[in-house]
Amino acid sequence: MHLANQADVRLLPRSAKPEPKISPCYEPLSYVAHPELMPMKYIRVNFHFMNSTDGRYNMPKEEVTRYAYEWINVVNSNLEHNMKMFLPAGNKTPALPIPYRYVISPDLTVKGDSGVYYHINDTLCYAVKTGRERNISDKRIIQRYAIRDDSVMNIFVQTHQLDSIKSPTYRPDASGISLGSSVKIFGRWFERPNVWGLRGITNHELGHSLGLSHTWLGFDGCDDTPEHPNCWNKTDHPPCDTLYSDNMMDYNAHMAALTPCQIGKILLNMARIGSIQRSVIEPRWCHLDTSSTITIMDSIRWEGSADLEGNVIINSGAILEVGCRISLPAGATIKINPGGKLVVLSTGKIHNACGETWGGIMLVKEKKNSGALYLMEGAQIENTPEPLAPTP
């Protein structure tokens, strides 16, 4: 076995086939085609409970840390049980495992920090959803109180203004708004609502921050989320007797289904270098985890980008084609067994996304039979001990 160097590179000309209009690297479904490219992602969150000086706008400070941890547990429990889509009727849309979870993320540089914060502010403690005083998209609360919002999703917990709650036309229901890497969730927190009822709306608002749109209008960029009348629940009369949705990104009693395209969109966003969605996940791809080794047994083409956490082994007779960006952790290798092939296509790139060096490509030789490395014109291999380029 030896570390591949430039003399091992077999050059391939660019494919003669015309390039597709949209590169598969930008197609959400490319990101859910291979379970081995979907390791669990952990999204950092923290909580800010807002209260007034007189204490009428939230639960007492001593209760909020436990409440927040219970809250995020039920949010994650919905993610563990992706629901089958109700729409369209008779659909065969698979309910894929949802590959992300939320974790409350204390600031480790601050002693005793729990990641759950409490602020007294008589103006910023409340939300008004409608009318002259509407303030839900006001960003002052974020500017003033957000903590590490370049790497953590900040969840602000505000109560509806108490005067508004008294109005018969105001709906003080659990609701929220997503404002980039911060979300606000509104409720009647002084009543200490059961966290179970918060899991749908919280996943919905955080879902917006992960890059998803409402589905009922039919313009969310996914073919597996049909247009519908956005019924809250099933009723006896049309259209809500049949056209009710359970999708996370609609307003309904379930808000617990994500389609393959929606999951793919989130993974695509998380794989995009420099995106908000990428900045809030724990970069577990920066440490080699040998239990995450991927073994390629037959011919496959990876058409989505991914950040791998382990080694790759290409078995004898197997072919791995890399069509987009793949990151390997420092020290990880791609081992190609005799008769196995690695082909990096013209749009493909293999590198280390953490600014380090990965272990490179190991070719195993047995008698005259060796693992083979093919680079198509345009292919990029970076951050290896031996430089490798698609040149003769």
Ligand SMILES: [Zn+2]
């Ligand atoms: Zn929404």
